[in-house]
Structures are given as C-alpha cells and as structure tokens.
Amino acid sequence: MVDLSPTPRVQAVLAALKQFVEREVEPLERELARRLEARGLPERGLWNLEPDGTLSPIVWEIKREVARRSAAAGFYNLHLPEDAGGGGFSRTEMFFVEEFAYSHGLGMKPAILAWTEGPNPMLLALSAEQRRRLLEPLMRGDRSAAFALTEPQAGSDVLGIKTRAVRDGDDWIIRGHKAIITNAQYCDVAQVVAVTEPGAGSRSLTVFMVEATRPGFRRGATYRTIMDDGLTGEIFLDDVRVPDANRVGDVGQGLPLALTWINWRRMCRGGMCAGWGKFLLDRSREYARQREAFGAPIGALQTVQRLVVDMYLDWYAARSLSLAAQWEIDRLGPYTIPLDPDAVRLISTIKVANDEAFFRIADRAVQVHGGWGLLRDNPVETLFRVARNLRVPAGTDEIQRNLIARGLGLGDR
Template sequence: MTEHSMSIAPTARAQEYTDRFRRFLDEDVRPLEEELAKHNVGTAGQPKLDSEGRMHPIVWEARREVQRRAGALNLYAPHISAELGGGGFNRVEMHHVEEFVYRHSGLGLGLAALAWTEGPNPASEHMSEAMRERYLTPLIKGQITAAFANTEPNVGTDVLGMETWAKQDGSDWILNGRKAWITNYHFADVYQVVAVTEPGAGTRSLTMFLVDADTPGLERGPDLPTMMDDGLTGELEFRDVRVPAENIVREVGDGFALAMSWINWRRLCRGGMCSGWGQWLITRAISRSQERKSGGRPIGDLQSIQHLIARMALEFYQARSTSLVAQAELDQWGAFEIPLHKEAPRLISLLKIINDEAFYRLADSAIQVHGANGLLRGSPEEKLFRVARNLRIPAGTSEVQLNAIARGLLREAAVS
C-alpha cells in the first residue's frame, strides 16, 4: 500500500460536503428547529411520545422534512455509489463527514440529514435495476424510509438461528415469522427482511426480501420502550405475506452476506459518530469547567476535573486514530464487498468495540464534570450516556466483537 492510498486526511470532496452541510444547518435546519420548538412536542434528540409510545408525529415529520431537503441537495447519501445516485464516498471520507455532522448537529434535527438506518445502505445497492428505480432512488432522495428487519424476539447476534422463513409458491414467496427490536418499524415504507429459505444450508440458508409496508399479512406490533426513549423501536409480524420474486435482493441464498454488509456498515459508522459526539461533549465539558465555580474559583482549576477532561480527550484521540487507520485499510479491500476480504471482519469488530467502549467512558466522564446537571433527564450528557450504553449491544455485542477479533488473529497465526 502506498502512502497516498493509506491517507486518512479529508479529501477535497469531503471538505466540500462539510462546507455545504454547514450552510444547510444554518439555512434549512435551524428554521425547522425553531418551528418545532413552538409545538411543545420535545426535540429531535428527546421527542415526546404519542399515546402508543411512538415518536410524536410532529417530530417525525420534522425529521422527514430535513431528510427530503437533504436528499434534494444530494447531502443525504454520500456513502452510496455514485453510479446509483449517491456520492461515492469511501469509508475514510465518510468518517470525516459523519464526524462533522454529529459534532455540529449535536442532538438536533441536523442528524436526520445524513442517512441512518432508515435510509439507503450497502445491502440496498444490490437491488435489481427495476427495484432500484422503485426503492433505492427514492431512498437516496429521502422521499421514503426503510427498516432492516433481521433481529427476532429470540435471535440477535446468532443470525443463522433465525426462525422467520419464506417458502416459494409459484413465482412468489410466502413469508411467515416475527421480527423484533426493529428501528423505524412503525414509519417505514419498505422493509429489508431476512428470512430462512433453505434450512441447514449455513450461510446460504438466508435470503433478503423487500416488503412494502402495506403488504397484506404484515402487521406492526407494539413499541418496545428501550432506554433510548425515542419511540422508534418495535416488532413486526409476517402472516402469509406474499412477496414477488423480483423483490429478492441479489440472489436466493445471499441473505447472510447482505445482512452482514448492513451490520458492518453500522459498525463502521461508529467511528465518525462517536468522534463527532465525543468532540461535542469535550467542548461542553471544557465550557462547564470554566463557568462553574467552587470556592470562588472555576472547577477547571481543580486537578480532579482536569483529569476527567484529559481522559475524555484520551478516549477521543485513541478511538478516532484507530477508526481512520482501520477504515483506510478497509478501503483498499472494499468494506462491503461480497465476499468480504478475510481480514475485514477482524478490523470492523476492532473498530466497533474500541469506539463503543471509549465513547461510553467519555460520556460517563462528561456527566461527572457536569455534576447534578449532567443527571438531568434529557440533558445532552444524560441522553448521550444512554446512547453510549445502548451502542454496546446493537450490531453485535462487545463480547461478540472480541470473539471475532480473536478468531481473526488465531486464523492468521495458524496460516503463518
């Protein structure tokens, strides 16, 4: 690998994106946040919930408006291939973009301007040409939203243990089963559903289907009130749901690889997200240490507070450096190629666990610096501490990441 190919610096197009995004926050997002504040329905980061425990529809619609506007300006999906209508950014570029978005948006509506789990993802790039026009292009433009239906009530990390199944019936497939812990379950227009199509075939046993939200037999269950308290997580039930064969993503039997490309995407997004939010929390902690007095002096004069802030900076720089170097290496192999490079899973797991654990410690220190104010329900520090705790489970628990890292190292040792 050449020094140029391993560069971790922001490219000119990544810089141009962040410049445009800064203007978008000022010109589009800020007025929408001011309008949202008039309705007394909470904020994007701490929304009030409706009578069924779901995100208040006014907050949801404000987020959707941000997505539509970002899509119209080609800001929403820089991670999707350029030939499909996205920006074609690699993972190092996306780190810089995500870092900027999370740092400058904080917990505001600006976060909705960059596609998250309800937007287009690496797995959706494998849709057929006809399905791209129907689903992918509208997703890239922020015109519709999606949800990834993989996890089940009794199946999480063990993807191959899922019980939702699909059986061919003529040119269609019939889906039956339940999915749980699905983000955006209530609002999605289309679901990327992973189901068993050939039991006992190992990694070839699963297939991914695109299922419209209004398909007969598909029922949205109750909200699952998690510690995120955002009213976006719930259950889905499939009862003899008929799906046409053209709604299969890639090929029958590719479901496991496609599911892992989605999961690995979320793992890699930890780098920019945790870095951006980490910088935001450090800036807030420094301001707090200068403003808050104890004994007539700023608490920042106290060595104990200085050590807390220093440790926050330590966590930030270690995780950020790891993220950029790992993603530069992954860019050489193709972070979401099918099949994936044999060394990629180890690096992806390493990046996820380092960020998850570092951000958790950083968020904990942030609360300590803010004292009782940091414990206030809905304060940025309290909300991000809950986010940080949450991150250590979705897209593979910390323990699973350690297993993947160890397997990769032992496999390399066996070959050498």
Template sequence: MDLALSDEQAAVQRLAAEFADREIVPFAREWDRAEQVDRSIVGRLGELGFLGMTIPEEYGGSGGDHLAYCLATEELGRGDSAVRGIVSVSLGLVAKSVAAHGTEEQKREWLPELTSGRALGCFALTEPGTGSDAANLTTRAVRDGGDWLLTGSKMFITNGTWADVALVFARTGEAGHRGVTAFLVPTGLPGFGRREVHGKLGLRGQATAELSLDDVRVPDSARLGAEGRGFSVAMSALAKGRMSVAAGCVGIIRACLDAAVRYAGEREQFGRPIASHQLVQELIADVSVDLDASRMLVWRVADLVDRGLPFAVESSTAKLFASEAAVRAANSALQVFGGYGYIDEYPVGKYLRDARVMTLYEGTSQIHKLLIGRALTGVSAF
C-alpha cells in the same frame, strides 16, 4: 500517510456540522422527551444528500467516498444519535445493500426513493429469539407459485414504523446461515404489521419497532441476491454498518467533550472554576484521548473500504472501541457536571443513555471481541 481532508470532504463536514447545529441540537431534548423525532427531518436529510452518500449519482445518490460519509455521520451523531440512526440504517444498511446486491430493476425502483428521503428503509434481521445468533432466525419464506409467502416476527428494528421498505431476512432452506434469503418487502402489503417500542433507555426519539409478517406475499423479483445467500448480504451490510455506528460514537464523544469543557469553565467551586482542579482536567483529558483514538480507527476503516481492501476486522475493532469509549466519555462528562448531569435540563444524561445501546446493537462488544479473537488465532470460540 496524509490525514488532511480533501476540499470535498471538508465541505461535507461543514455542511453536516451546520445542519446538526441548526436542525438537530436545538430540538434533541424535546425529541428525547417526546420519544419521537420530527419526521420532517427525513426530507431535509434527503435534500442535502445525506441519505445518498456513496450511492452512484445515476441512481439518485450524491456519490462521495466513505470517509466523507463518516464525517457526516459523526456530526449527526454529535447532534442526536436518533437522527444518525435514521441515516445509518436507511442508507448504510438498506440502500447500500440494494446498490451492492440488487438487480438493475431493484436499483432503479428503490435507490432514487431512498436517497431522496421520499422513502425510508429498515433492516429486519433481529428477532425476539435471535439477536447475536442471527444465523438461526426463524422467520420463514415459502414458495407459492412464482411468489414467496413470509411469516414471522422481527424485533428492535430501527425505522420500523416509518419505513416504506423492509429488508427482511427469512429462512428458505436448511438450518444455519446457508438457508437464509433476503427480500425487499414494501411495508404496506397485507399481513405486514408493526408496533413501536416505547420506554427505551436511550435513542428515545428513534422509531424502533417490532414487526410481524403473516403470509406476506412478495414476488420472486423482491428477492435481494441469490436464494440462500441472505446471511452474507446481512453480514456484508453490517461490516460497513459498524463503521457508521463507530462514527456516530465519535460524535457522542465529541458532544461529551464539548459539554464538559464548557461547563467546567463556567461552574465554580471553592472559589474558582472547576476546570482548574486537577482531577476534573483528568476526566476531560481522558475523553479527549478516546475521541482521537476512536476517530482514527473509524478513518482507517473508511480508507480500507474506499481502497477495496478487507475491512471487517478493522470495522469490528472501531465499533468495539468507539462504543465503549462513548460510554466512558458520557460517564466522565456526567461526573464533571455532578448532580446537574443527572437531570435532562443538561445534555450529558442523554449522551450516556444513547451511548449505552451502542455497545449492544450491530454486534455486542462481546461478539466483536470474539470476531477479533478468531481473526487473530484462527480458532472460533463461539
């Protein structure tokens, strides 16, 4: 087992770290307060190749392996989880799905746009009434000659108001997962509506939307994968997407650790820095251990993906542990900061708010425990 990074991986890590320190960290609080990330950052992410990682160069991607992708995602998550989410969704869920399941025509049409940042994608699976129970979604696609008419609504869609294409999952057949089909839907089509969701606890800068589709017409060539195979497209995307979320959580934990160590060395109580108090060191040590454990779980998933081995359970494990660890880390960092951690002049309150949603999306912690339990016992407890 060799955990040393290759020269290429180390270069990607440095590039992402420099980008985060220069383009993200100085503006994260401002974006959080304004509830909007500066949209120009999308183009810069594309220019540096962060929106094309693991996508073949022939389609405009920047190539590389999944460990390098996780290293970059960690750095972006350290800077601002709202920015990390732009990449995780447009690249991790949409572009990678097109690369894996798309026709040659679909790849040529969409991948160069998505990987360059000229276009963004959103992943339209969750609905107002179906979150964890995604197999029972109610958005419908009905054939009309050689076209499809899509009608329904989607909720909590990252990049929703910014996206140029939505990967929409709709019911085309029987109840349950076998009746779901995936479609690549340009968001400018007649009948496609979107409303931004404001007042979120965390990820305030991220463009999160409710989408509405009212007889949105798309040709059959917009279908991604076979009819009735949309649910498997979604689940395969989410299995890799959970790796990306976990890597972003590693970034949050790192940011918490850095902030807590720095503040503990500066803040004095009882005539000495609080870093010299045993229980403060305990808080910091616990965060450090969670950081190492979370990162190793993420790296294991990336290694399995790159070697073409099964990884779904390991991805659930990494996402479950790292998301819960990020909440613990942010809570501990806030405790180190004391009352100052409770105001947004300091970053740890934002880390806690951002970390909390990580235990909810792309599978709640409870769903991942069920997935892991089913894999171990062979019994479905749903």
C-alpha cells in the same frame, strides 16, 4: 507518507454542509420547536414521544423533511457509489462527513445522513429495475426502511432466526416475528431476513423487501428502550405474500447481504462517536471552566481535570483508530461481500473501540456535570443513555471481540 486529512472534495462538502445546516436544518429545528410548543409539549427534539412511547409524528415528519432536503442537496447518498446515483465517497471520506453531522449533538443534524432508515450498501445487490422501484425512493428520502433481522429468540445468533419464506409460484409467503427493530413504527418497507432453506447453514437465508402496505404486515408495540427513542418495535409477518421481484440478491445470499448492512452500520460508529465525543468533550471543558465550587472553577481541580483529560484521550485514540482503520478498509477494496478477512477484523475494531470509548466519555461527561448531568433532557444525560445502547445493536461488544479474535488467528467462531 499517508495523508489522512480531508480531501478537497470532502472539504467542499463540509463547507456546503455548514451552510445547509444554517439555511435548511436549523430553521426546521425551530419549526419543530414551534409546532411542539403549539401542542403544549416541551421541546425534547428527537425524544418527543406519544403516550404509547412512539416518537411523535411531528418529529418524524421534520426528520424526513431534513432527509428529503439533504437528498436534493446531494448529501444523503454520499456513501453510495456514483453508478448507483450516490456520491462515491470512500469510508475515510465518509468519516469526516459523519463526524460533522454528529458533532452538533442531538437535534436534527444527524438526519442529514442516511441511517438505519435509509438507502444502504446491501441494496446494491438489487437489479436495475429493482433499484428504480425500491432503492431510488429511499435515496430521495421519500420512503424509509427498517432492517428486520432480530427475533425474540435470536439476535447475535443470526442463523437461529425462524421467520420462514416459502416459494409459491412467482411469490414468496413470509411468516415470522421480528423484534427490537428500529423504525418498525414508521417504515414504508422492511428489509426482512428470512429462512428459505432450513438446515443449509450460511446458505439458509434470503433478504426480501416487504412493503408495509402488504396484507399480513403488522406493526407491534413500541418498546421503551434505554434511549426512549420511540422508534424501536416489533413487526409481525402473517403470511405476507411478496413477489419474487422483491427478493434482494440471490436465494441463499441472505447472510452475506445482512452482514453488508450490519458492517456499514458498524463502520459508521467511527464518525458518529468522534462527532458526539467531541460534542461532550467541548461541553465538559466549558462547564469545568464556568462552574465554581469552593470559590474556584472546578476545572482548576486536578481530579476534575483528569476526568476531562481522560475524555480527551479516549476521543483522540478512538478517532485516530477510526481514520486509520477506514483508510485500510478503503485500500482493501469494497467492503461488500465477499469481504477481505482483514476488513472483518478492522470493521469490528472500529465498532468495539468506538462504542466502548464513547461510553467512557459519556460517563465522565455526566460526572463533570454533577447532578445537572443526570437530569433528563440535558443532552449529556441523553447521550449517556445513547452511549450505553450503542454497545449492543449491530453486534455486541462480545461479538466484535469474537470476530477480532478470529482475525488474529484465534478460535473458530
């Protein structure tokens, strides 16, 4: 019999996290609101932007403080193996922790966990010396990273990137343009995927850690995305000189390493969508009970009940699928490269099933809330925009279906 309930150590972490949220994160959220108010800005939490569309440095600072405190309290690195200084949690265990962090909706709670900006399983390919220099500052939350793969002409088509790294003695010279990159504006270091051997197919790419202080590293404009997260932008690499000691893994190993990073983000969708989905479901249930139309709560109307029930069905199905799939992935072994072919199918299943279910959930949550659900700054409206976004980064819905089709023995790409 399979027991998918939280293990005792997960239960202990969830209890400790609850206290951490009350004692550390919520006071920081209140401090953020005070600081924004002092500047005459409305409290839009993670969505407070500067005039050029970049996330307010005040918000970023508080977000980093949450990460630093979370690292010190032992939560930020739960997803990394113990021999790297992490918590050694399995994917199934991480599911519950991620679900908890996102179940509070927006605000600073999700910053408890490493996300795009944080230490990640791709960096386990670093040597002991590199881990001390490049990974540990990320694990302490002292530094933040960006993952720079996408370019103006190539996103899904990873082997279509043009950023070039050419060896020069003990260094590499990197030239290229990275686009639609999360944390382009604030990252201290970018994990840059570059072509080192043109025409070598799956062996053509290599990953480098490029500090933002290096001459030739230039941040471009902030993009106004559907989420208005203020964190998405461009990075230009104008002949940036990087020591070979900043290379991640072997020359030519860039594609599998990049996929390790991407697969981690894909699997995190399980807990993220379960947490945010529950947040929207609870809010919509409550709203349907309170809001009256034609002399009675709208929750008494069967058409509105159906909206809420369909939210629940999507949430329950996606959550169950995530748990089952992450449990299977744990049984197959580490999900780093080389990946078991079944793990590829399962990881894409988690991503596309959650992203699409959560999009339907968010759409129905807006509908239950009527006009109020469409007002900017209502978390329901914000999460609807976030939900639409999720279906593209870290691999589109279509790319996930391609990979699942391949796992089912269909097609060759």
